[in-house]
Amino acid sequence: MTVGARPVEAVPPAAASARPEPAAAGTERARLLRTFLVARVVLGMALGATQVSAYLLGSAGASLMLSLCLGYALLTLMQWLWPLREADAAAATMRALPWWATVGVDLVVFTWLAADVGSAVPPVAALYVLPVMMSAVLATRRAGLAAAALATLGLLGASLWAGLQAANWGASLSQAGLAGIGYFSIALLAAELSSRLALEQADALGSRALARQQALLNQLVIDEMQEGVLVVERTLQVCAANPAALALLGEREPVAAAPFALPGPPAWRALRDLAEDAWRDAALQGRDVVLSFLRAPARTLRVRVRQMHGRADADDLLVLLLEDRATLLARARQDRLAAMGRMSASIAHEIRNPLAAISQANALLEEDVQHEPAQQRLTALVDSNVRRLQRIVDEVMLLAAPMDGEPQTLDATQLVREVSDDWARTQPQASLRLKLPQQAAPVLFEPDHLRRVLVNLLDNAWRHAQAAALPWVALELSDVDGVLCRVSNPAAPLAADVERHLFEPFFSTRSRGAGLGLYICRELCERYRARIEYRADLLDGEACVSFLIRLRSPTAPT
Numbered sequence: 220m221t222v223g224a225r226p227v228e229a230v231p232p233a234a235a236s237a238r239p240e241p242a243a244a245g246t247e248r249a250r251l252l253r254t255f256l257v258a259r260v261v262l263g264m265a266l267g268a269t270q271v272s273a274y275l276l277g278s279a280g281a282s283l284m285l286s287l288c289l290g291y292a293l294l295t296l297m298q299w300l301w302p303l304r305e306a307d308a309a310a311a312t313m314r315a316l317p318w319w320a321t322v323g324v325d326l327v328v329f330t331w332l333a334a335d336v337g338s339a340v341p342p343v344a345a346l347y348v349l350p351v352m353m354s355a356v357l358a359t360r361r362a363g364l365a366a367a368a369l370a371t372l373g374l375l376g377a378s379l380w381a382g383l384q385a386a387n388w389g390a391s392l393s394q395a396g397l398a399g400i401g402y403f404s405i406a407l408l409a410a411e412l413s414s415r416l417a418l419e420q421a422d423a424l425g426s427r428a429l430a431r432q433q434a435l436l437n438q439l440v441i442d443e444m445q446e447g448v449l450v451v452e453r454t455l456q457v458c459a460a461n462p463a464a465l466a467l468l469g470e471r472e473p474v475a476a477a478p479f480a481l482p483g484p485p486a487w488r489a490l491r492d493l494a495e496d497a498w499r500d501a502a503l504q505g506r507d508v509v510l511s512f513l514r515a516p517a518r519t520l521r522v523r524v525r526q527m528h529g530r531a532d533a534d535d536l537l538v539l540l541l542e543d544r545a546t547l548l549a550r551a552r553q554d555r556l557a558a559m560g561r562m563s564a565s566i567a568h569e570i571r572n573p574l575a576a577i578s579q580a581n582a583l584l585e586e587d588v589q590h591e592p593a594q595q596r597l598t599a600l601v602d603s604n605v606r607r608l609q610r611i612v613d614e615v616m617l618l619a620a621p622m623d624g625e626p627q628t629l630d631a632t633q634l635v636r637e638v639s640d641d642w643a644r645t646q647p648q649a650s651l652r653l654k655l656p657q658q659a660a661p662v663l664f665e666p667d668h669l670r671r672v673l674v675n676l677l678d679n680a681w682r683h684a685q686a687a688a689l690p691w692v693a694l695e696l697s698d699v700d701g702v703l704c705r706v707s708n709p710a711a712p713l714a715a716d717v718e719r720h721l722f723e724p725f726f727s728t729r730s731r732g733a734g735l736g737l738y739i740c741r742e743l744c745e746r747y748r749a750r751i752e753y754r755a756d757l758l759d760g761e762a763c764v765s766f767l768i769r770l771r772s773p774t775a776p777t
Contacts, residue, residue, distance in 0.1 A: 247420065248357065255353045256299040259325070262349065263292030266332075284335055291328045318358065325350040326369050333377030344374055344398040351402050355409035363406035371399030447520075447541030451494050452534060455481040467520060467541050470512040486510045490522070490539075497524045497537055507544060519544040567612040574612065578605045611735075626747050628773045629669075631660040631702050632694060638673045639692050646681065654693040660702045662770040668743045672751075673706070675736045676766050680708035683764070691763065701772040707765040712755035721753055737766075744768060 266288040274285045298321065326347070333343040347370035355363025378395040441448055447464030449457055457477045465473040468487065482491050489508035497503045505523040512518070523540040581601045588594035632655050639651050673692075680690035691707040713721070724738040744751045750769040757763065 252357055253299075255349070255357070256295070256321075258349060259295040259321070260292075260299045262346070263288070263295040267292040284332070287328065287331060291324070294324060318354070318362070322350040322354050322366055325353075326366070326373055329370075330373035330377050333374055334380045343377075344395070347374065347398070347402060348405060351406050352409045355406045356413045360407075360410040360414075363410045364403065367399070367402035367406040370402045371395070374398055445546075447539075449481075449539040449541065450477075451481060451537040451539060453498060453537075455491060455494055457481050458536075464539075464541055467518070467543060468510070470515045486512050490520070493522055493524070494537060494539065497526070501526060505540075521547060570608070571612055574605060574608055577601070578609070581605065626663040626665060628661050628663060629666055631662045631664075631669075631704065631770060632656055633659070634666060634669060635673065635692060635694055635704065638670050639677070642674060642677050650689055651677075652689050652691050654691065656694060656696055658696075660694060660696055661773050662702050663773055664747045664749065664770060668746070672740045672743050672768065673704075675740050676706040679736060679766075680706050683710055684708040691765075702770040704768040704770060705765050706768075707763040709761045710764045711762065712764065713753070718753060722751075740766075747771065 267285075270285040270288040274282060329343060329346045329350075332346070351363060351366045351370055354366035374395040375392065378392050441461045444461060444463055447467045448459075448461045449464050450459040451457055457479050460468075460477040462473065465476065468474045468490075470484075470486065481487060481494055487510065489510065493503075493506065493508055503524055505521070508520050508522055510518045510520065521542045521544050525538040525540070527536040527538060581598055585595070585598040585602070588598060636653070636655060639653055643651055677690065677692070684690055689709075691705065693705040693707070695703040695705070722737050722741045724735055741751050748771050752767050752769075754765045754767055755762070756765060
């Protein structure tokens with residue numbers, strides 16, 4: 220089983236420098252283990268070649284040592300070719316099987332060699348450095364010291380055995396003792412260096428993960444920006460672009476993702492010229508450019524230019540910030556409308572109290588002129604205008620106040636019938652044509668708000684209906700649109716310039732209108748995720764102007 224490699228996950232900043240990523244740490248340990256295994260193979264081949272030479276030269280006892288060294292070389296080669304396991308890279312205890320299969324075998328073979336060599340102890344003593352370093356680097360400090368202790372004991376035993384046979388064991392023991400001190404020093408130094416390198420690697424991996432996390436966060440912010448971002452090289456090659464920029468550069472659909480050449484389509488000529496001027500003139504801050512498409516209306520972009528100066532080994536980059544001028548104008552217009560709404564609400568609040576005083580005074584005056592027809596006509600005129608102003612004030616206050624209310628499941632068929640009947644009773648000269656389904660039509664809306672929408676549409680339909688023509692109120696059930704409520708009045712279609720501003724606040728075709736009725740209807744519909752739209756079509760053979768409300772069904776997906 221090989222050492223697994225899985226994607227590196229971003230770690231929190233607090234833990235980024237505290238621990239390395241598991242996959243990267245395991246891969247690094249496997250690489251070190253593979254390096255040590257290669258060193259063992261080279262050492263085994265060298266020992267085998269030495270004993271083959273001794274055997275060919277007829278050295279006494281060379282056959283036994285030849286078998287031992289060739290077996291050791293074969294074993295190291297097999298371990299090098301064997302697939303690595305994560306346990307092999309983390310053999311941290313002397314009881315672990317991989318530890319005995321590598322370090323333990325080395326200690327036994329080198330001790331046998333030292334006992335056979337006899338007086339030539341220093342060359343064999345150097346061989347023990349490999350298993351000592353391998354234990355100290357790949358395992359723990361304790362395992363490294365244990366390997367050093369075993370190497371020292373093996374070398375002392377081999378020296379004593381060889382010294383007893385040659386009667387010079389005093390010198391061999393002293394050399395073995397000095398070599399053992401070196402083993403312990405090597406084990407301590409290797410363990411300390413390994414620990415320090417592991418900490419530095421953990422810091423590096425944590426910093427890399429934090430940088431990757433920051434890069435992903437920056438990319439997410441740039442992708443979600445309403446403003447288009449283009450990063451352009453000196454060769455006019457776009458190396459990065461967010462979705463907003465791709466949509467602005469496309470004629471009808473967004474263009475393909477970066478990289479791409481800025482000189483590309485002819486419609487981008489003005490943008491290319493701006494980039495060239497920006498590279499020539501560092502003081503250029505931007506200007507408006509026009510993208511002239513062949514099969515779509517021209518698009519005017521407001522472009523801001525920023526230059527990024529790279530390091531000595533990095534190229535400079537040009538950042539173009541793109542905004543659709545039509546969107547900017549619409550946003551500015553919305554801001555003006557919002558400011559106008561707040562100002563209108565403040566004015567309406569100040570008008571309400573004087574208006575109430577005028578209404579009360581007019582009511583008292585009306586009682587005093589009951590027998591004077593001319594004065595009664597004047598008081599009726601005052602009362603009519605007071606009511607009109609009161610209605611405008613109420614609409615402005617409703618527009619400024621938050622529209623509270625939670626959607627409820629209600630029967631649109633029953634509510635439309637009730638609202639139509641109530642409206643017809645309040646309008647003595649008005650009548651309606653109803654076309655309602657027999658079954659219930661459940662929708663999600665706040666009842667009072669839906670009543671207000673219907674009353675506003677009915678007032679508008681009756682006000683603009685042709686002479687002797689009756690408005691329509693129809694309710695249709697659709698599997699696609701849910702419940703479709705239609706309020707229509709026979710009339711000619713609206714002019715294009717009127718239709719374009721139909722749902723805007725303070726727009727009215729009547730001199731005495733406030734221009735808030737349809738705007739309030741749209742705001743209330745959007746509050747409950749319904750849609751209202753204008754349509755000029757035929758209804759029972761009559762040319763009608765209709766307002767369609769697509770009400771959301773309780774079973775509709777959220």
